[in-house]
Amino acid sequence: MTEQIEEILASEVQTAEGKYPSQIVMRQVKPTTFATHLKVLPPDREAYYILGHYFTKRKEAEADFQKRVQELESL
Numbered sequence: 752m753t754e755q756i757e758e759i760l761a762s763e764v765q766t767a768e769g770k771y772p773s774q775i776v777m778r779q780v781k782p783t784t785f786a787t788h789l790k791v792l793p794p795d796r797e798a799y800y801i802l803g804h805y806f807t808k809r810k811e812a813e814a815d816f817q818k819r820v821q822e823l824e825s826l
Contacts (some may be wrong), residue, residue, distance in 0.1 A: 764773040775823055777816040785812035
């Protein structure tokens with residue numbers, strides 16, 4: 752069984768033709784490590800995380816989250 756890591760921040764779900772719905776999320780993956788990921792939401796199976804960026808400072812992770820949300824929304 753995979754350990755569930757709580758999402759601290761999550762963008763709105765974005766959809767594009769020919770792609771699964773997805774969103775940017777920020778999670779605390781270890782006590783001193785934060786990560787932003789692209790969370791892919793396939794309709795027929797469990798969601799999964801890809802393209803992780805890792806940080807030791809929460810503020811840096813939050814800034815990356817905002818940047819990635821803007822990038823996803825512009826696609």
